[in-house]
Amino acid sequence: MADGPTITTIAERAGVSIASVSRVLNGLPTRQETVRKVMAAADELGYVRNAVARSLKSRRTHQVAFAMADVGNPAYLAMLRQIQPVLKAAGYRLVLHSTDAVVADEIDVLHSLGERYVDGLIMSPLRVTDAHLQMLAAARAPVVIIGTVPEGTPVDNVRADSRTGVRLAVDHLHALGRRRIALVNGPPDTWPGASRGAAYREALEQLGLPYDDDLVQIGDFYRAQGGRAVAELLDRAPDVDALMCANDLIALGALDVLRAAGRRVPDDVAVVGMDDTDLAAASWPSLSSVSLGSAERGKAAAELLLDRLNGDDAAPRVITVPPRLVVRASTAGETYGHEGGRT
Amino acid sequence: MADGPTITTIAERAGVSIASVSRVLNGLPTRQETVRKVMAAADELGYVRNAVARSLKSRRTHQVAFAMADVGNPAYLAMLRQIQPVLKAAGYRLVLHSTDAVVADEIDVLHSLGERYVDGLIMSPLRVTDAHLQMLAAARAPVVIIGTVPEGTPVDNVRADSRTGVRLAVDHLHALGRRRIALVNGPPDTWPGASRGAAYREALEQLGLPYDDDLVQIGDFYRAQGGRAVAELLDRAPDVDALMCANDLIALGALDVLRAAGRRVPDDVAVVGMDDTDLAAASWPSLSSVSLGSAERGKAAAELLLDRLNGDDAAPRVITVPPRLVVRASTAGETYGHEGGRT
DNA sequence: CGAAACACGGTAAACGTTTACAGACACTTT
């Protein structure tokens, strides 16, 4: 692993100046003979351009960061899957940050933009605090937020519409004749938890259904906890005939518990999840789920960021991705396979 | 977004030289008064060190690359989940490459090590070609391969043991009294496909079961294809009583088709998957699956690489991670939840 | 044939750090 060749090495070998080498390497107009000599020397030496030196001079790293709360969460992975190819096609490398849903870590990432190791950032924060807003206002590179950000924040913003998403699910359940529709939610101090809770209430109201505290159960966004929450719910409101779950993991937990309790799905209790992860198609009965368009949001975010990196300095843009209800066996009683799973 | 402050800006403001600024910033011994002035200036200006310039000088980027075949594949994600925190804790950023299982892309990644934008690389190639070996021998930074690499290749190597994995599964099925055990495999020209095929044959032999061509079906590593393969298999060998599937997706496809064909799982046909992905725990009946230790391999790889980055230059090491059979409902008929799923 | 135009290519500065070296100053020590 001897010290790799640099343009100086090449220049010596080819008998030209480093400027000429650089010009050849960058395809700037140069005499044929010089091009030949430089290329030959570069080939023989196995030269590869030093990206760091290049970045220092050009002030471009050709790297973009994506900061997600949790590498394990399928919703973020869906984003990642879309972001990656878009950036790659545009010649950018992807630096991945996992913030473990810790606000301080997110702030750190924003702060580290000052180190200039990336040209831009896509971030999907759990919730947006004042600290976030301050850092965003002072960000040293273009940032795109996947999530919802207050009006006037100077960054591009790609939103889900969980309100409409919940609406779709509740309407669907109502249309199937269900009247005791429960909500199994995550913590209300997170953005998803809060907005889904509010949307549920609103949806009931629009349908003329009464809001019943007994029908709302709060747990965490995980399977085991979701199951526990549903168990409590069944105790308290045995007449429940539909469950709106705030994500797919909770819904899987619900299926576990319903099965154990001898309730048939969907005949006795219909279940809808949220996020439409791979798990929804894998479970049995397969899980109806509201897709909040994680994939589309990832793609949109990447494209917005690329625009910025190409010098677009128009006013901050907001894109809202519409939700989509994917109906599977857990509400419609269809047999698996009907919806043409993608795997 | 005016040009950020540099140590020169700070030096002027604090009335000292850039050398002093650098020293203070790096905690080298300096007079208290100077420290104070520099710190004050840095704070006021909101200075953040430029990582690129720093890397150029120090020849360290504090970045590590992880190259996986496919961002969508749960096995790689399991690795990623372990790699990320290990690197983060050691102060490294993670650059993610998705090679789309294209050999040329993998070679590209190896080649790009010459650009020195990372200090090291963890790569999990689908199969290792001569081109790989050449590049590995000439790699400009430490590389750890997750997968199997020929004896004598000068890189650290973390292996799965799919031979033993298949063995575990077949033994398990045999112990349950199954005698017509089929293999639903992926393409035999991939490393996983080839080794699983061979291991299956070997396992049968050891158990004194006859090898029967009708019981081996080749498809692809995906759900729909797995289902199709199993459908054909049922036609050809209706007396099959167990399926060893080369990965979890195939196994899910198998469950679909068995259910549609009215065969009970596990009573009529037992099913084992491979990789023990999240999907295995989510499906119903939950899927027995052989874990090849993706998570452990990821962790081990990250730790090996960190050792190298800390200057360890001992001979290349090989770590083999033992497989583990996770028994769930699809073979044992236990109810879900028994194995204490991790979600 | 001399001057202007032009095509190439070399010199050097710059990007923002780190760090070897040496200078400046304040004390000790003899």
Next chain:
DNA sequence: AAAGTGTCTGTAAACGTTTACCGTGTTTCG
């Protein structure tokens, strides 16, 4: 009082590129 010791800080070079600028040699044209 001169020399020695030690602490702190400034100057400058280096990391590997890109690029502005200028000099040289050739071509073109009056």
